[in-house]
Amino acid sequence: MRNLTILGATGSIGTSTLAVVEKNIDAYRVFGLAADTNVDKMLSLSLKWKPRFVAMNNEAAAKTLHLALKAEGSKTQVLAGIEGLSVLASHPDVDCVMAAIVGAAGLLPTMAAVKAGKRVLLANKEALVMSGAFFMNAVHEHGAELIPVDSEHNAIFQCLPPCVQSSLGRCSLEEQGVSSILLTGSGGPFRFTELSALYNVTPSEAISHPNWSMGPKISLDSATMMNKGLEYIEAKWLFNAAPSELDVIIHPQSIVHSMVQYRDGSLLAQMGRPDMCTPIAHALAYPKRIDAGIKPLNFSEISELTFMKPDFKRYPCLKLAIDACAAGQAATTILNAANEVAADAFLTGRIGFMQIAQITESVLQEASFGALTCIEGALEFDFKARILANNWVVRLAP
Ligand code: NAD
Numbered sequence: 001m002r003n004l005t006i007l008g009a010t011g012s013i014g015t016s017t018l019a020v021v022e023k024n025i026d027a028y029r030v031f032g033l034a035a036d037t038n039v040d041k042m043l044s045l046s047l048k049w050k051p052r053f054v055a056m057n058n059e060a061a062a063k064t065l066h067l068a069l070k071a072e073g074s075k076t077q078v079l080a081g082i083e084g085l086s087v088l089a090s091h092p093d094v095d096c097v098m099a100a101i102v103g104a105a106g107l108l109p110t111m112a113a114v115k116a117g118k119r120v121l122l123a124n125k126e127a128l129v130m131s132g133a134f135f136m137n138a139v140h141e142h143g144a145e146l147i148p149v150d151s152e153h154n155a156i157f158q159c160l161p162p163c164v165q166s167s168l169g170r171c172s173l174e175e176q177g178v179s180s181i182l183l184t185g186s187g188g189p190f191r192f193t194e195l196s197a198l199y200n201v202t203p204s205e206a207i208s209h210p211n212w213s214m215g216p217k218i219s220l221d222s223a224t225m226m227n228k229g230l231e232y233i234e235a236k237w238l239f240n241a242a243p244s245e246l247d248v249i250i251h252p253q254s255i256v257h258s259m260v261q262y263r264d265g266s267l268l269a270q271m272g273r274p275d276m277c278t279p280i281a282h283a284l285a286y287p288k289r290i291d292a293g294i295k296p297l298n299f300s301e302i303s304e305l306t307f308m309k310p311d312f313k314r315y316p317c318l319k320l321a322i323d324a325c326a327a328g329q330a331a332t333t334i335l336n337a338a339n340e341v342a343a344d345a346f347l348t349g350r351i352g353f354m355q356i357a358q359i360t361e362s363v364l365q366e367a368s369f370g371a372l373t374c375i376e377g378a379l380e381f382d383f384k385a386r387i388l389a390n391n392w393v394v395r396l397a398p
């Protein structure tokens with residue numbers, strides 16, 4: 001029995017993680033569940049899974065949940081705030097932590113799990129985008145075991161040799177015979193839309209992903225392909241990849257989840273249905289394999305697998321992210337913060353779809369905060385970049 005904490009338990013990845021646990025109830029015990037504000041969902045999860053602890057980032061939500069659980073006679077203890085989340089992530093009885101909080105908010109609780117030397121199943125890509133070098137150093141310093149959950153990175157991990165898997169971020173890909181990593185992306189809902197029509201798309205159109213069912217922020221990031229940009233940065237840190245070793249390719253069917261090209265001409269791909277239960281099950285059980293509740297792929301049902309080069313005119317956010325990756329951690333932190341603010345402004349109807357890239361680019365040009373030297377610095381840069389991005393939202397709002 002392994003004890004599991006899920007950070008971001010009420011979200012899309014949290015829900016899929018619990019679905020995998022339900023299929024493997026003899027192997028995993030839900031020890032801790034954490035979320036932001038959704039008391040109703042957390043109440044029903046707590047009553048069903050009977051975790052030792054739950055934590056709500058929002059203090060008022062934690063109080064309401066505490067009273068509701070007490071009324072039900074539940075023994076689950078309720079913690080609050082970032083400290084509460086960190087307790088769940090680092091408790092000595094915890095074996096595995098699913099890091100599935102969305103956005104920069106996931107950085108500190110995920111780091112708490114890393115510093116406690118846990119097996120960390122990393123869905124929260126923004127943590128690596130903000131603090132790649134510091135994060136990977138902490139993984140090695142504290143003996144944490146990092147397994148990527150993001151479907152592309154989990155696919156790449158599966159296609160790499162064991163010595164890379166056991167030394168993420170450190171191994172030389174070249175010495176392992178790898179010539180490049182090919183990150184695939186669906187291209188989102190607007191991959192075939194007229195470029196001129198992109199100015200008028202609505203939030204509900206933008207979050208209707210053609211293949212994957214995900215939370216709103218990552219769904220929107222898939223439409224702008226900022227998601228692939230963040231994943232490019234994530235791949236750099238996880239696999240110690242140079243720009244010449246990383247490429248992005250659009251694959252509209254989302255069956256090939258990513259690929260690794262070797263020097264001898266072999267190309268290894270991981271394929272499957274577009275369902276996060278597969279990488280979650282892989283990350284939970286690695287190096288074993290468990291039931292993820294997923295039907296096998298049926299090739300006679302798949303009419304074609306196609307691939308195409310991304311067009312930066314359609315996806316300016318992808319180009320901004322690739323450039324920020326080359327510029328360094330300060331730029332990727334600023335990019336991430338500006339994108340989070342602009343994405344929220346679009347989803348709440350304050351700016352247009354194409355202004356997400358415009359605001360992110362403007363903030364990147366405007367921000368000159370110096371070099372990043374520590375995690376606290378990343379949080380400070382994140383804070384300052386959000387102020388600049390919010391100013392742009394006010395300036396551009398109709
Ligand atoms: P979601 O919006 O569905 O859920 C987010 C979760 O984070 C919720 O439980 C919410 O309560 C929690 N949360 C938000 N802010 C918080 C805070 N300040 N403190 C504590 N908890 C907080 O998001 P999601 O789609 O599940 O994505 C989660 C993460 O996983 C993101 O980083 C995303 O990029 C990554 N990811 C998601 C998918 C997917 O299929 N959904 C795939 C790959 C990677």
Ligand code: MG
Pocket residue numbers: 150151152231
């Ligand atoms: Mg992904």
